[in-house]
Structure formats: C-alpha cells, structure tokens
Amino acid sequence: MAKETVLLVVAFAAAAAFLCSCPAIVSARKVGGTCALSRNCDAGLHCETCVVDGNVRPRCTRVTPVDPQSKDRGLPFNRYAWLTTHNSFARLGTQSQTGTAIVTAFNQQDTIAEQLNNGVRGLMLDMYDFRNDIWLCHSYGGACRNFTAFVIKHQPNYTLLRPIPLVDD
Structure with a gap:
C-alpha cells in the first residue's frame, strides 16, 4: 500500500511538473482572454470589464486607436473624430x-x-x-x-x- 502511495505521489508530481513547464498552460492570457487581475494578462494588457458591451466578465484588453485619416482623407478637418x-x-x-x-x-x-x-x-x-x-x-x-x-x-x-x-x- 505504501509503495502504491509513493508511486501515485511521484506520478502526480511528474504530471504537475510537466503541466507547469508547458508554456501554453502557464503563459499569460492574450487579448480577449478572461482574467481576474492584470497580472494574469500578457505584457501591455490590462484586466478590465466593459459593461457597455454587455460583457461583465473581465477580459485582457488593450486599446488600439485608428487614425481617422487612414480611413477617409477627403473630409474637412471638423468632420473627423480624433x-x-x-x-x-x-x-x-x-x-x-x-x-x-x-x-x-x-x-x-x-x-x-x-x-x-x-x-x-x-x-x-x-x-x-x-x-x-x-x-x-x-x-x-x-x-x-x-x-x-x-x-x-x-x-x-x-x-x-x-x-x-x-x-x-
């Protein structure tokens, strides 16, 4: 019985070591991944919730702006949103x-x-x-x-x- 327990503990430790060394499992979450804290997210991302979108689960986010002139250069200056x-x-x-x-x-x-x-x-x-x-x-x-x-x-x-x-x- 003791030998089986030792083998079980060794097998469990080996499985834990394998899982912890697997980058896909321990790496930080990407944009859109659910999170509890900002440290759960990749570098440059923050854990936030946007209730306006109807999304109450915190997710890893990063705002990426778009230059309005890259979409349409023919508008007068006061028609762009900056x-x-x-x-x-x-x-x-x-x-x-x-x-x-x-x-x-x-x-x-x-x-x-x-x-x-x-x-x-x-x-x-x-x-x-x-x-x-x-x-x-x-x-x-x-x-x-x-x-x-x-x-x-x-x-x-x-x-x-x-x-x-x-x-x-």
Missing part, C-alpha cells in the same frame, strides 16, 4: 510628488509619449495653481489637493509634457 484622452497625465502607478498617496482615478495606462505614439491626438490636461506653482491635477470640485496632484510643471526633472509637439514647432 482620439483624445481624459486626464492624460493620470497614469496607473504614478506617484505624487507631494509625498502623499494619490487617491483618485487613474485614467491612463500609458505615458503621454506612449499615448501620442499610439495615435492619441488630443490631450486633456487639467492644470491648477497649487502650492504657488502649476500642477497637473485630477481635481474634485475644482480644487487640487495633495492626494489628487500628479505632476508639478517646474520641477527640474519634469519631462511629462516634453513629448507634446507645439504648434510653433
């Missing part, structure tokens, strides 16, 4: 330079540069006079607070807005 991000600076995982934890919505998964490289053509940047300087802030009631302040404009290492092309460039 991809714009709300609170473009409010990036997931960003730390506040106030020293306080950010307690507000994180609207973006990408940096400003990544958003522009991915086809975003409109940036909504809420700038506030806070601590006698200009800060990007995801405010409530029109006021910037320690826990909603993302970036100070005049920091020597400030690089958030550098990728934004200016009209004069």
Whole structure:
C-alpha cells in the first residue's frame, strides 16, 4: 500500500511538473482572454470589464486607436473624430510628488509619449495653481489637493509634457 502511495505521489508530481513547464498552460492570457487581475494578462494588457458591451466578465484588453485619416482623407478637418484622452497625465502607478498617496482615478495606462505614439491626438490636461506653482491635477470640485496632484510643471526633472509637439514647432 505504501509503495502504491509513493508511486501515485511521484506520478502526480511528474504530471504537475510537466503541466507547469508547458508554456501554453502557464503563459499569460492574450487579448480577449478572461482574467481576474492584470497580472494574469500578457505584457501591455490590462484586466478590465466593459459593461457597455454587455460583457461583465473581465477580459485582457488593450486599446488600439485608428487614425481617422487612414480611413477617409477627403473630409474637412471638423468632420473627423480624433482620439483624445481624459486626464492624460493620470497614469496607473504614478506617484505624487507631494509625498502623499494619490487617491483618485487613474485614467491612463500609458505615458503621454506612449499615448501620442499610439495615435492619441488630443490631450486633456487639467492644470491648477497649487502650492504657488502649476500642477497637473485630477481635481474634485475644482480644487487640487495633495492626494489628487500628479505632476508639478517646474520641477527640474519634469519631462511629462516634453513629448507634446507645439504648434510653433
């Protein structure tokens, strides 16, 4: 009986080792795969739910914009819809330079540069006079607070807005 138990345990361990070494089984999920957390998804994907689509099961997602001029170049400028991000600076995982934890919505998964490289053509940047300087802030009631302040404009290492092309460039 003990010998059979040992063989059974060895067989189970071998099967577990085989299954864990199989990349198809342990690899992260692709776009559209169901997930519980973002770490279940491949790099660059996030686990999200879109109730508007009637899909309440979280899935690995990644937004991929389309340049409207690639579909039809003959329209006047005001007939195109340009991809714009709300609170473009409010990036997931960003730390506040106030020293306080950010307690507000994180609207973006990408940096400003990544958003522009991915086809975003409109940036909504809420700038506030806070601590006698200009800060990007995801405010409530029109006021910037320690826990909603993302970036100070005049920091020597400030690089958030550098990728934004200016009209004069």
